[in-house]
Amino acid sequence: MVAGAAASWGTWTLFLYPAALPAVLGTAIMFAVMGLSTLPFALAEPRRVWDRKAITWMLANTACDVLNNLCFFGALHYRNVTIAVLCHYAAPILIALAAPYVEGVTTRGARPSAVVALCGLVIVLEPWRAPSAGAVMAALLGFASAVFYAGTVFSVKRFAAAVGTSRAISYHSLLGAVLLLPLVLPHLGEVTGSGFGYIAIGAIVLGTCANSLFVRGLARIGAARTAVLTFIEPLVAVSIGALVWGEHLRPIAALGGALVLAAGLHVARQAR
Secondary structure (H helix, E strand, O other), X not given: OHHHHHHHHOOOHHHHHHHOOOHHHHHHHHHHHHHHHHHHHHHHOOOOOOOHHHHHHHHHHHHHHHHHHHHHHHHHHOOOHHHHHXXXXXXXXXXXXXXXXXXXXOOOOHHHHHHHHHHHHHHHHOOOOOOOOOHHHHHHHHXXXXXXXXXXXXXXHHHHHHHOHHHHHHHHHHHXXXXXXXXXXXXXXXXXXXXXXXXXXXXXXXXXXXXXXXXXXXXXXXXXXXXXXXXXXHHHHHHHHHHOOOOOXXXXXXXXXXXXXXXXXXXHHHOX
């Protein structure tokens, strides 16, 4: 379940690039479609008691996931798939560093791995060279999405445990679409039929279906194994960037990407 979800997330550019919509529009459409397509399953789930903690986790999960997707789609908008994805995959390091304070869980080697990952990100960006167009913004937004993705991971597990998987996905998605509405209104004239279609299909396949698999798989195998398996996503994304969109990393930048992935895998394998 987790591996299938992670592999599917690596194909987002196949939907985002042909859609050619601003990140805020793509994010809003995705959340609206995810929320509506999951709603029948949410209503069919056993009734749960909504307490203050459940509402708090819903709000936290919604805020983190909206910001995560806005930043990630924004990073991909700069047509630097490899840089955006590798910077986004600083997330496992951030999760491991925050876990002692959020969950009381300590991961051996988290701090040295964070240093290695940071060095890897610097090498990927090659600051001693003139950056390619959009590379810096892709990196900054990719890293910002990693920060908010870490918050999503901490909140979604608790929210889903409190109210159910389908209900967690549907309700936070609908709330996210509503929150994005003020940002979407000025761009409504930019929506095209084909653009909406690409994002809607991506939302159902990579959003509704993949997120349902991911949350259920996360509950079964735990965060440590899940973190290892999610590294399938950058491998798929970088491969598509090279094979479909003609993106290639210089050898030294590829070394930096390998350091980021190696640091994240080490942290995931050491998680307790």
